[in-house]
Structure formats: structure tokens, C-alpha cells
Amino acid sequence: MRTRTATMKCLPLAALLGLAACNNVQRLGEIGSPPQMTPSSDPTADKNYQPMSLPMPHHESAPAEPNALWRTGSRAFFKDQRAAQIGDLITVLVNISDTANMQNQTTAKRDGSEQMGIPNFFGAESLLPRVFTKAIDPKNLVSTSSTNAANGNGQIKRNEVVTLRLAGVITQVMTNGNLVVAARQEVRVNGELRQLAVSGVIRPQDIASDNTVAHDRMAEARIAYGGRGQLSDVQSPRYGQQVMDMLLPF
Numbered sequence: 001m002r003t004r005t006a007t008m009k010c011l012p013l014a015a016l017l018g019l020a021a022c023n024n025v026q027r028l029g030e031i032g033s034p035p036q037m038t039p040s041s042d043p044t045a046d047k048n049y050q051p052m053s054l055p056m057p058h059h060e061s062a063p064a065e066p067n068a069l070w071r072t073g074s075r076a077f078f079k080d081q082r083a084a085q086i087g088d089l090i091t092v093l094v095n096i097s098d099t100a101n102m103q104n105q106t107t108a109k110r111d112g113s114e115q116m117g118i119p120n121f122f123g124a125e126s127l128l129p130r131v132f133t134k135a136i137d138p139k140n141l142v143s144t145s146s147t148n149a150a151n152g153n154g155q156i157k158r159n160e161v162v163t164l165r166l167a168g169v170i171t172q173v174m175t176n177g178n179l180v181v182a183a184r185q186e187v188r189v190n191g192e193l194r195q196l197a198v199s200g201v202i203r204p205q206d207i208a209s210d211n212t213v214a215h216d217r218m219a220e221a222r223i224a225y226g227g228r229g230q231l232s233d234v235q236s237p238r239y240g241q242q243v244m245d246m247l248l249p250f
Contacts, residue, residue: 035193035229043182044171052201052220056175082207083179086170091212092183092198094164094223106152116142162225166196178203181218192229198222 043049083090117139118125128136168183178201185196200218207213215221237245 035188035191037186037188037193038195043169043184049171049182051172052174052180054174054178054201054220082204082209082211083170084173084204086173088170089167089211090170090179090181090202090207091165091167091210092181092215092218093212094162094166094198094215096160096162096215096223098158098160100156100158103155104153106150108148108150110146110148112144112146114142114144115140162223164196164198164223164225166198168198174201178219181213192227192231194227195224197224 117137118141119139166183166185168181170179171182172180174180180201181199183196183198187194187196198215198218198221200215200221202213202218206217215223
């Protein structure tokens with residue numbers, strides 16, 4: 001039983017060491033050369049890709065109008081060159097400029113005091129010295145006091161600016177006409193690999209005439225900007241330090 005328990009406890013550590021070993025093997029293979037870029041592939045073939053499912057309105061068929069040149073749902077008489085079908089390309093514009101400055105201060109203090117005695121209670125106070133070995137004063141049976149004080153200060157200052165422009169592909173057309181967009185891009189400069197990823201749901205009418213869409217028009221937006229390389233490795237703590245920071249409670 002002890003052997004099985006010890007084995008179960010060692011499994012997470014073994015998995016962590018195995019993952020670290022795989023990463024180290026990949027890093028050792030890239031010594032003397034820049035990080036290898038990920039091959040271009042279908043975003044829907046990614047093991048982490050999941051089709052989106054959102055509440056949809058009831059589908060309504062467009063009425064037949066044989067004598068009209070205008071077709072219901074069209075935006076122009078001529079063919080629209082903007083993205084509309086699975087596989088069409090679209091440019092996503094990301095321009096995030098967030099600034100936050102919050103400061104909170106809390107002060108609390110509470111004092112309490114209680115005192116209770118039984119000077120006279122039908123003569124029962126005379127029985128107290130017989131019950132307790134030490135002499136007690138019936139007038140001062142219970143006396144309590146408490147003091148509680150708390151002082152807290154908090155301040156958050158944040159200033160983030162992210163400006164991206166990358167092309168994506170339509171991966172899904174929902175029943176209400178909305179489009180699911182997935183955009184990925186990798187840039188390698190001097191041994192550093194920068195990875196950009198944007199995904200979300202957009203409306204066809206929010207696509208501009210130059211086939212671009214802003215990130216603030218994208219629902220369920222997921223924007224990631226990161227990378228890997230020699231400089232990123234130096235700036236990141238070692239695996240052992242990360243494990244100790246996670247496990248140590250002090």
C-alpha cells in the first residue's frame with residue numbers, strides 16, 4: 001500500500017520532469033540556430049480548436065421577388081469582395097490602449113468590553129465558594145474585553161498598448177451569418193520568435209470596404225502576443241524555481 005501511494009505521489013513530478021525534458025531537447029536542437037517556426041496549417045486541425053456555439057435566431061427564408069433586381073441580404077448590386085465564406089481571408093486590426101489607476105484604502109477598528117456579576121441571587125451566590133476551590137467574587141464573575149484593528153492599502157497602475165495588424169481566415173459561418181475568424185502569425189528576428197494569435201466572432205456588416213475588421217467589433221475575442229527564444233529564456237525563471245514558487249506556502 002505504501003509503495004502504491006508513493007508511486008501516485010511521484011507521478012506528477014515524473015510528468016513535470018518529462019515535459020521539461022521534451023522542452024530541453026527541443027531547445028538543445030536549436031542551439032546555434034534561430035527558433036524553428038511552426039509550419040502553416042489549417043487552424044481547424046489544431047487539437048485545441050473547438051467550433052463555437054452561440055445562441056442563434058430562427059432561420060427565416062427570404063421572400064421570392066422575381067421582378068426585383070435587389071436580393072434580400074445583399075449589400076450591393078455587384079459581387080462583394082469582402083470575406084463571407086469559409087476559407088476567405090480578412091485582416092484583423094488590433095489597437096489596444098488600456099490605462100488603469102486605482103487606489104483603495106480601508107481602515108477599521110472595533111473595541112468591546114463586557115462585565116457580569118451576581119451580587120445577590122436568592123442566596124445562591126454563597127454556594128459559589130464551595131463549588132470552586134479558589135475564592136471568587138460574585139460581583140465580578142465574568143469580565144471580557146476585545147480590540148480589533150485592520151488597515152489596508154492597495155494601488156494598481158497599468159498602462160498597456162498593443163497594436164497589431166494581421167490576416168486571418170474564416171473558419172466557420174454561423175446560422176445567423178456571423179463569421180468565426182482565426183488569425184495567426186509568427187515573426188522571427190535575431191533568434192527571437194514572436195507569435196501572434198487572434199480569434200473571435202464578427203458580423204459581416206462590420207467588415208470595412210478594404211476587408212478589415214477592428215478588434216473591438218469582435219465578440220469572444222482572444223488575443224495573444226508572446227514568443228520564445230534566447231532572450232525570453234533568460235527572462236523566465238527556471239523550472240525548479242517555478243515549482244518551488246508554486247509549492248512553498250511562505
